[in-house]
Amino acid sequence: MNYFPDEVLEHVFDFVTSHRDRNSLSQVCKSWYRIESSSRQKVFIGNCYAISPERVIERFPGLKSITLKGKPHFADFNLVPNDWGGFVYPWIEAFARNRVGLEELQLKRMVVSDESLELLSRCFPNFKSLVLVSCEGFTTDGLAAIAANCRFLRELDLQENEVEDHRGHWLGCFPDSCTSLTSLNFACLKGDINLGVLERLVARSPNLRSLRLNRAVPLDTLQKILMQSPQLLDLGVGSYVNDPDSEIYSKLVTAIQKCESVRSLSGFLDVAPHCLPAFHSICPNLTSLNLSYAPGIHGSELTKLIHHCRKLQRLWILDCIGDKGLEVVASTCKDLQELRVFPSDPYVGNAAVTEEGLVAISSGCPKLNSILYFCQQMTNAALITVAKNCPNFTRFRLCILDPTKPDAVTMQPLDEGFGAIVHSCRGLRRLSLSGLLTDQVFLYIGMYAEQLEMLSIAFAGDSDKGMQYVLNGCKKLRKLEIMDCPFGNGALLMDVGKYETMRSLWMSSCEVTLGGCKTLAKLMPRLNVEIMNENELADFSADHTPKVNKMYLYRTLVGRRKDAPEYVCTL
Amino acid sequence: MEGGLGLLGVSGGGCSGASTNESTVSKVEVVVDAEASSYPIEAELELGLGLSIGGGSVGKGKSSVWGECGRILTAKDFPSLVSQPHRGHNNNNNNNNNSNATASACVAVSGTKRAAEPVSHEGESPTSISKLLCGSSQVVGWPPIRAYRINSLVNQAKASRSEEDKSFGEKDKSNDASKKICNGNKTNATGNEKGHLGFVKVNMDGVPIGRKVDLNAHTSYETLAQTLEEMFFRSTPPVSSMGGEKQQSANLSNLLDGLSEFVLTYEDKEGDWMLVGDVPWGMFLSSVKRLRIMRTSEANGLGPRFQDRNGIQISKPV
Numbered sequence: 034m035n036y037f038p039d040e041v042l043e044h045v046f047d048f049v050t051s052h053r054d055r056n057s058l059s060q061v062c063k064s065w066y067r068i069e070s071s072s073r074q075k076v077f078i079g080n081c082y083a084i085s086p087e088r089v090i091e092r093f094p095g096l097k098s099i100t101l102k103g104k105p106h107f108a109d110f111n112l113v114p115n116d117w118g119g120f121v122y123p124w125i126e127a128f129a130r131n132r133v134g135l136e137e138l139q140l141k142r143m144v145v146s147d148e149s150l151e152l153l154s155r156c157f158p159n160f161k162s163l164v165l166v167s168c169e170g171f172t173t174d175g176l177a178a179i180a181a182n183c184r185f186l187r188e189l190d191l192q193e194n195e196v197e198d199h200r201g202h203w204l205g206c207f208p209d210s211c212t213s214l215t216s217l218n219f220a221c222l223k224g225d226i227n228l229g230v231l232e233r234l235v236a237r238s239p240n241l242r243s244l245r246l247n248r249a250v251p252l253d254t255l256q257k258i259l260m261q262s263p264q265l266l267d268l269g270v271g272s273y274v275n276d277p278d279s280e281i282y283s284k285l286v287t288a289i290q291k292c293e294s295v296r297s298l299s300g301f302l303d304v305a306p307h308c309l310p311a312f313h314s315i316c317p318n319l320t321s322l323n324l325s326y327a328p329g330i331h332g333s334e335l336t337k338l339i340h341h342c343r344k345l346q347r348l349w350i351l352d353c354i355g356d357k358g359l360e361v362v363a364s365t366c367k368d369l370q371e372l373r374v375f376p377s378d379p380y381v382g383n384a385a386v387t388e389e390g391l392v393a394i395s396s397g398c399p400k401l402n403s404i405l406y407f408c409q410q411m412t413n414a415a416l417i418t419v420a421k422n423c424p425n426f427t428r429f430r431l432c433i434l435d436p437t438k439p440d441a442v443t444m445q446p447l448d449e450g451f452g453a454i455v456h457s458c459r460g461l462r463r464l465s466l467s468g469l470l471t472d473q474v475f476l477y478i479g480m481y482a483e484q485l486e487m488l489s490i491a492f493a494g495d496s497d498k499g500m501q502y503v504l505n506g507c508k509k510l511r512k513l514e515i516m517d518c519p520f521g522n523g524a525l526l527m528d529v530g531k532y533e534t535m536r537s538l539w540m541s542s543c544e545v546t547l548g549g550c551k552t553l554a555k556l557m558p559r560l561n562v563e564i565m566n567e568n569e570l571a572d573f574s575a576d577h578t579p580k581v582n583k584m585y586l587y588r589t590l591v592g593r594r595k596d597a598p599e600y601v602c603t604l
Numbered sequence: 605m606e607g608g609l610g611l612l613g614v615s616g617g618g619c620s621g622a623s624t625n626e627s628t629v630s631k632v633e634v635v636v637d638a639e640a641s642s643y644p645i646e647a648e649l650e651l652g653l654g655l656s657i658g659g660g661s662v663g664k665g666k667s668s669v670w671g672e673c674g675r676i677l678t679a680k681d682f683p684s685l686v687s688q689p690h691r692g693h694n695n696n697n698n699n700n701n702n703s704n705a706t707a708s709a710c711v712a713v714s715g716t717k718r719a720a721e722p723v724s725h726e727g728e729s730p731t732s733i734s735k736l737l738c739g740s741s742q743v744v745g746w747p748p749i750r751a752y753r754i755n756s757l758v759n760q761a762k763a764s765r766s767e768e769d770k771s772f773g774e775k776d777k778s779n780d781a782s783k784k785i786c787n788g789n790k791t792n793a794t795g796n797e798k799g800h801l802g803f804v805k806v807n808m809d810g811v812p813i814g815r816k817v818d819l820n821a822h823t824s825y826e827t828l829a830q831t832l833e834e835m836f837f838r839s840t841p842p843v844s845s846m847g848g849e850k851q852q853s854a855n856l857s858n859l860l861d862g863l864s865e866f867v868l869t870y871e872d873k874e875g876d877w878m879l880v881g882d883v884p885w886g887m888f889l890s891s892v893k894r895l896r897i898m899r900t901s902e903a904n905g906l907g908p909r910f911q912d913r914n915g916i917q918i919s920k921p922v
Contacts, residue, residue, distance in 0.1 A: 107748075109751065110746070110748050110749070110750070111744055111745060193752040193753070195751075221752070325753075326756055328760055328761070375749065377757065379747050436747075441886075491748070492746075
């Protein structure tokens, strides 16, 4: 390919946007590597400890947009103690020092300090988009800095973050000259908002397409905002409590009717469900509906709402919809592609949906390709039916609230059911298992799940063989996370080279010992094998070393990290 | 993990799978899933520091997962649970609490040693939420729901509970005394499903306040009946004060044999009231919605035995 000038190649590469494809491009030959690297603007770093900011900047001098992920996935479920890591400050500081023209920053499961946000806001004059998902460590003061200093800010999207709310004034820090906002999502903030400031901000943002409000924004403000912004595509309702007979309510109905562009609806963080009919006029246009934070919507109000949503492609809902409600979904939402059913009562252990709801959805919605389903029980027969009805699953995550529950009818393990899923869904990329499971299910996964990239296992399997089947069989595996399974050193050490082909491996409360981990760390210097020591009496194992409570290993080009807390030991 | 009993990571190993515990054992989970009692339970337990599944050996059979199960735990094992206050929980703790205590098995799932105690998580609010939710320790990391989401639900439940107290009057909510955390989303006019396994309501004729029993904690009608008998006829908590009717053993004898003054019935999915005991246990579990301890005299036509007793065939009750 030497006869193509660089500019031509660059132009061609511009059409290749997915980072995976660009990674492939860069491996073709040296000149492609060089051209691709110098022209890449958008970089994805799946594990912030796999590489250092300096090396990223060195390789991608044209960097404008970066996505960083920090903590391991199981940190979401409190398995990773505080201060484990995932600090974004060093990255921002390195970018600032090297004068990177950063415009977009997207972070997931990272610790973001107010200091980082302030630095971010001051050092990158073209900064346009900040998306924080499941992050923590900052307060509304940090947000104030972003609002005040990022003159061309278009997007401020805060999803499910733990933010210390110092109440209100940050929104007022958007200068009057700021008219560029296209997306503002502050639904996760718990504190009060200056409503007048919000209304004025919305009024001067003609390009606003996505707006998600928090609980502090009441119905009458919503009504005023909608009057100002009928062009919205994505709306997150904050508080939705009012009297359906009031004047405000009828004004709201009018305002909503004007919002013909809304395709995505969420929120209803506090809700008076009998006011919901106001939204029936936009339901027919909706492609995405997220009511998973609205336990107040249930029963007939919920089904009435869903009846109007014939074009729905994505639905996130609480299990109080029940099996019957899911049947309504199945008969109404024929275009449904993604469904998530969350438990409204996770710890009491009663989910209101069972295998029947899942089967109903699978038979009514053939386009379904992604599911997260928390349920009370499951059966092999149901899973086999689902597998037959929906061979297009790319993501299949089933969570039976009692994690070792067998088939509710036959009392057998659920091996056959999940086996049917992996056998039928050839494109499956992500799988989460639950229920009573033996090594057999892993045999099936190893045999059939050829495209599997991420596997989450808990309380499953009988022996090392289970894990070995998976490591042997799933060639495209990138992330494996295991808790409370009887997998030990035999499985861990079977194919140590495999871990360099993966992003990470998490094992907690398994049978792996310190000796095994040390062996692994010695054999594979380009892995960081991190052990978390907590205040527990260790249990000693056959090799006379204690069992490891939590192990997280990941491939890295930069050796052990320097910001690990005391309880983390990198072997 | 079922039935609200969650995991009992009682410090000092109050409820381990073996009847003797070293108090030095760190938090352990105990686990017996009532349904799993049909699986072979490892007769030999390994006692030692920090319960482990079968020690160092890696080639374990299926029973290894259940290897820690020693025996079915009964209410006697958890005297502390009964009196354990549920901080911030709804006022119907008593139901849950007592149900927990009287359920014949503690249901949760074992891991190897787990730091179920929140302390090791350094004051992260989610774990205190989990304590708030059921008053006992949880399997850390299960169910796999983002802490943010759980906190949200809890906060919303608290907020709406205070709304209900102000009789905000949402018509969908019945005044269900035993409402759970998420503001009664399981009770509503259209008979929305709740999990039909797990806790079901039990009412007894003549007793104004109902109870709840965890069906998952039982594997047969006998144990269920026994539990109910204990709940309603033998125990002394205020809830089962039966006005003037002091039921003693003479009256209750056996709820299942149709000879006592009371008979156990259930409402099935189709809304019909049926006599407990006719169908296989599993089938019963899948169709039961709630239970009622009915006076035999009112139980018209609920089965052949009543023909004998009353001498007449009467039509089914409403």
